[in-house]
Every structure is written in structure tokens, then in C-alpha cells.
Amino acid sequence: MSHIKDFVVANMSNADAVYREFGIHPVITLSHSAKESGWGTSTLAKSYYNFFGMMAGGGMSKYWSGKKSADGKWKTYKTAKDSFLDYGRLISSNYPDVYKYKSDPDKYALAISQSRYMTDADNRTKYHTDFLWINNEVSKTIAAEKLKFSGSGILSLFLIGLLISKIF
Known part of the structure; x- marks a missing residue:
């Protein structure tokens, strides 16, 4: 399971940036990016910094310059952080x-x-089930690695509540 730890540790700061800018909880952002990118192993993530499978469409934003993958289907980003922030923008606005x-x-x-x-x-059902499993794995990894983000006190309370809800 070190690929999970590696992914979470590598992208916690990106998820934190989304939290600060758009208020989306880091567990959600990390889980969604893990689901869409195969824990960062997809070609889109590795070659284009597209961690959310975001299709090329719509207008440019301060996070996406309009550049597309070779086949023209997918957004390409300069950095992973840009991909994460564009995801936050998309979810919060659309x-x-x-x-x-x-x-x-x-x-x-x-x-x-x-x-x-x-x-x-x-x-849809499989996506939902997978997302829940990933949420759990991300939460456990954050707790085990004692990772922090801008709302760390909130994260601690959140993780305690999440773990208790899984027990009962």
C-alpha cells in the first residue's frame, strides 16, 4: 500500500491549496484525484498533470491555459497544482x-x-463504492502519517468522526 502513502504525501499540498481556495476538504480532493488518476499512475496524470480526467472544453481559466492532449480530448496542465485548483474551480462553480x-x-x-x-x-454504483473505499484509505493514511493542512484541527476532528462512524 505504499503507492497510496506515496500518492497522498506527494499531493497533500495540492489538496491543501484546493481547501484554502475553494473549501473542498483535502480527503475529498485526494480521493477524487486518486480515483480518476489510478493513484497518479494514469497517462493523463503522468504526462499531462491531469489528475481528474478533465476533458478539454469550456473556456480557459487561471489554472488551465487551453492546452490539450495530442488527441484533443483532455486538458493538459503545467503543474499538478494547476490541475487540482482547476478541479476545485470546476466543482465549486459548476x-x-x-x-x-x-x-x-x-x-x-x-x-x-x-x-x-x-x-x-x-x-455509478461502482464509482460510489470505490470512492468510499478510497476516502477511507486516504483518511487512514493522513492519520498514520500525521499530515497537516491549513485546517489541521478540523482535519483531526473530521478523521476521528469518520473513523468512529466506520466502527459503529
């Missing part, structure tokens, strides 16, 4: 029914799996 759960990873997982973000409507 998915209000998902964004309202920005502090609740379990509800967020269900909301995103039922939203138009999902391009594969036949796999």
Missing part, C-alpha cells in the same frame, strides 16, 4: 449539488457519482 457536500466525503462520493460529472452512467 456542480452545486456536489459542492454543498465539500466537507462530507461520504455524501460527496454519492453526489459526484450521481452527477453529470460521471460520463459512464452505467457504473
Whole structure:
């Protein structure tokens, strides 16, 4: 499971940047990026810094210059942080029914799996189940590694609540 630890440790600062800018909890951001990028192993993540499988469309933003992958389907970013921040921008501005759960990873997982973000409507249940499992793994890793972010006190309370809810 060191790939999980490696991914979380490598991207915690990116998730923290999303938290500071858009208020989306780092567990959610890390879980979503892990799900979409295969823990950072996908070609999109490795070659294009696209950690969320974000398709090329819409207008440019301060995080995305408009550059696309060779096949023209996917956004490409200068840095992983730009990808994470563009994800925060997208969710906060275009998915209000998902964004309202920005502090609740379990509800967020269900909301995103039922939203138009999902391009594969036949796999909504599996996506939701996978997201929940990843949330748990990310939370355990953050706790085990004693990782901190801008709202660390909030994270500690959140993780305690999450772990208790899994026990009972």
C-alpha cells in the first residue's frame, strides 16, 4: 500500500491549496484525484498533470491555459497544482449539488457519482463504492502519517468522526 502513502504525501499540498481556495476538504480532493488518476499512475496524470480526467472544453481559466492532449480530448496542465485548483474551480462553480457536500466525503462520493460529472452512467454504483473505499484509505493514511493542512484541527476532528462512524 505504499503507492497510496506515496500518492497522498506527494499531493497533500495540492489538496491543501484546493481547501484554502475553494473549501473542498483535502480527503475529498485526494480521493477524487486518486480515483480518476489510478493513484497518479494514469497517462493523463503522468504526462499531462491531469489528475481528474478533465476533458478539454469550456473556456480557459487561471489554472488551465487551453492546452490539450495530442488527441484533443483532455486538458493538459503545467503543474499538478494547476490541475487540482482547476478541479476545485470546476466543482465549486459548476456542480452545486456536489459542492454543498465539500466537507462530507461520504455524501460527496454519492453526489459526484450521481452527477453529470460521471460520463459512464452505467457504473455509478461502482464509482460510489470505490470512492468510499478510497476516502477511507486516504483518511487512514493522513492519520498514520500525521499530515497537516491549513485546517489541521478540523482535519483531526473530521478523521476521528469518520473513523468512529466506520466502527459503529
